Amino acid sequence: MADDFILQTRDLVKEFKGFTAVDRVNLNVRRGTIHALIGPNGAGKTTVFNLLTKFLQPSRGVIVYNGRDITRSGPAEIAKHGLIRSFQISSVFPHMTALENVRLALQAKHGGSYQFWRPGKVLERHNAKAMELLQAVGLEEFAQVPAVELSYGRKRALEIATTLAMDPELMLLDEPTQGMGTEDVGVITELLRRVAKGRTVLMVEHNLGVVSTLADRITVLQRGAVLAEGSYQEVSTNPEVINAYMGGAHA
Amino acid sequence: MNRWLWIVLIALGLAAPYVLYPVFVMKLLCFALFACAFNLLLGYTGLLSFGHAAFFGGAAYVCGHALKVWGLPTELGILLGAAVGGLLGLVFGSLAIRRQGIYFAMITLALAQIVYFVALKSPFTGGEDGLQGIPRGKLFGVIDLEDSLNMYYFVLAIFLAGFWLIDRIVDSPFGQVLKAIRENEPRALSLGYDVSRFKLAAFVMSATLSGLAGATKAVVFQFASLTDVHWATSGEVILMTLLGGLGTILGPMVGAFTVVSLHSKLSAIGSWVTVIIGITFIVCVLLFRRGFVGELQHLLRGQFGAEPGKPQAGGKPVAVAQPGSGGKH
Numbered sequence: 288m289a290d291d292f293i294l295q296t297r298d299l300v301k302e303f304k305g306f307t308a309v310d311r312v313n314l315n316v317r318r319g320t321i322h323a324l325i326g327p328n329g330a331g332k333t334t335v336f337n338l339l340t341k342f343l344q345p346s347r348g349v350i351v352y353n354g355r356d357i358t359r360s361g362p363a364e365i366a367k368h369g370l371i372r373s374f375q376i377s378s379v380f381p382h383m384t385a386l387e388n389v390r391l392a393l394q395a396k397h398g399g400s401y402q403f404w405r406p407g408k409v410l411e412r413h414n415a416k417a418m419e420l421l422q423a424v425g426l427e428e429f430a431q432v433p434a435v436e437l438s439y440g441r442k443r444a445l446e447i448a449t450t451l452a453m454d455p456e457l458m459l460l461d462e463p464t465q466g467m468g469t470e471d472v473g474v475i476t477e478l479l480r481r482v483a484k485g486r487t488v489l490m491v492e493h494n495l496g497v498v499s500t501l502a503d504r505i506t507v508l509q510r511g512a513v514l515a516e517g518s519y520q521e522v523s524t525n526p527e528v529i530n531a532y533m534g535g536a537h538a
Numbered sequence: 539m540n541r542w543l544w545i546v547l548i549a550l551g552l553a554a555p556y557v558l559y560p561v562f563v564m565k566l567l568c569f570a571l572f573a574c575a576f577n578l579l580l581g582y583t584g585l586l587s588f589g590h591a592a593f594f595g596g597a598a599y600v601c602g603h604a605l606k607v608w609g610l611p612t613e614l615g616i617l618l619g620a621a622v623g624g625l626l627g628l629v630f631g632s633l634a635i636r637r638q639g640i641y642f643a644m645i646t647l648a649l650a651q652i653v654y655f656v657a658l659k660s661p662f663t664g665g666e667d668g669l670q671g672i673p674r675g676k677l678f679g680v681i682d683l684e685d686s687l688n689m690y691y692f693v694l695a696i697f698l699a700g701f702w703l704i705d706r707i708v709d710s711p712f713g714q715v716l717k718a719i720r721e722n723e724p725r726a727l728s729l730g731y732d733v734s735r736f737k738l739a740a741f742v743m744s745a746t747l748s749g750l751a752g753a754t755k756a757v758v759f760q761f762a763s764l765t766d767v768h769w770a771t772s773g774e775v776i777l778m779t780l781l782g783g784l785g786t787i788l789g790p791m792v793g794a795f796t797v798v799s800l801h802s803k804l805s806a807i808g809s810w811v812t813v814i815i816g817i818t819f820i821v822c823v824l825l826f827r828r829g830f831v832g833e834l835q836h837l838l839r840g841q842f843g844a845e846p847g848k849p850q851a852g853g854k855p856v857a858v859a860q861p862g863s864g865g866k867h
Contacts, residue, residue, distance in 0.1 A: 361732075449729070
């Protein structure tokens, strides 16, 4: 049955100078599902995320992705194996056009990025695919617009298109709807539902509305440790979870 | 870069020695190449090196020594100088690249100071006197470079080749990744780009081309001195780049011309030159923050209607400019 899990952690620990931010976390992300990581502020969600994506090195424990131990791999290396993350603050290349943003991901996937002697025109072979991806997120009209000029929601959509260009097996999304108005939240939720088909998604999310509509499985963290795990129905009725949310920050 | 700009640039280069003193123009070209090489790193990769004089001056010494003592042909001596610049760049880069911002700048400065110390103490550099009497020799064993016009066109060819290469690197798939790293390093990393390797490659390229400029300068003046490896030269190349326009292809060239011209026109008034250059710099920073060329580009773009606007602190939806504003510099 272990093969059913695309990503697993075993007793993952991260300590910062005597403070334990992540305490023996065991995560099991099942292939083909949307898995949400929730918890009150300071529960260690983002730290777990940074550990999984290798932006931080764990103090102890093991991370297994697709049956490979990636505990000591670098962030660029795991990206090449199809584990792609997004960031809490929308993460685009601001002074490049939407098309160029997506093309950078296609370029990363198809190689040739060390070719300093070839003209930029060779990248145009990615244009059709890039336009297709922009279309998938509803940005085809904005292909030639620098990312910095896009609205917040569109930047998020662009980021998703860029992530999709890598054809990820596992997408890790760090608070995809953070800082958005209700309207944008709806649009992005719908978009995520669409792009998650045939992939696995692990997301950190504050918005419980989004979690309840999207997530197949939810892990609740509190003070760096797993408090509960299950479907939305199960965790939302769990008294410990209710207590953690009421006693902690308002989500 | 635009074909017409190339034609104008080449035409100006060909005509210049008939209007201006050739040695002066050669100096302009050497520093322009140096600044363009530096801009490849600061403007297009976002790395501030404070040690580029080591590549410029180090190459000048090695090239001078190779021509004078080993009797190498001029063209090989210059290539050797560039190679030494690149090698030093590899050493500097490997040690500094994992550090960010000010720490990166400080490590490059410290390493450059070591090179300066070596230049000061080594017997082959001539210490305080510098390495004098470097022969210009004959190009490919045929063209006499003692003739200042021959020398000029040789230097122009080196400059244009170096500048073409930089223009190509900036435009290439590799250059696109460098820009991505400058724009958003964590994102580039998360897309699977080995950021450190790209930075190191850019650093070595920049150092090699700086070495090419330094070696050429040594042949032009038949002289390599401590000034070439001094930290003030590292500072000057930063100044040139910022003055002309960071991250623009022509900016560093304009900046280099401005600074070198100011130095030479004002040399009569002695040490006041530094004060005047300092004031020029302050005025420029206050009036045109994007540098001469950067500001000009901004104005031109404004005229075509697409208002690029300052980076917005996300949150508010931003009105969308019409497509077709390019996005290339």
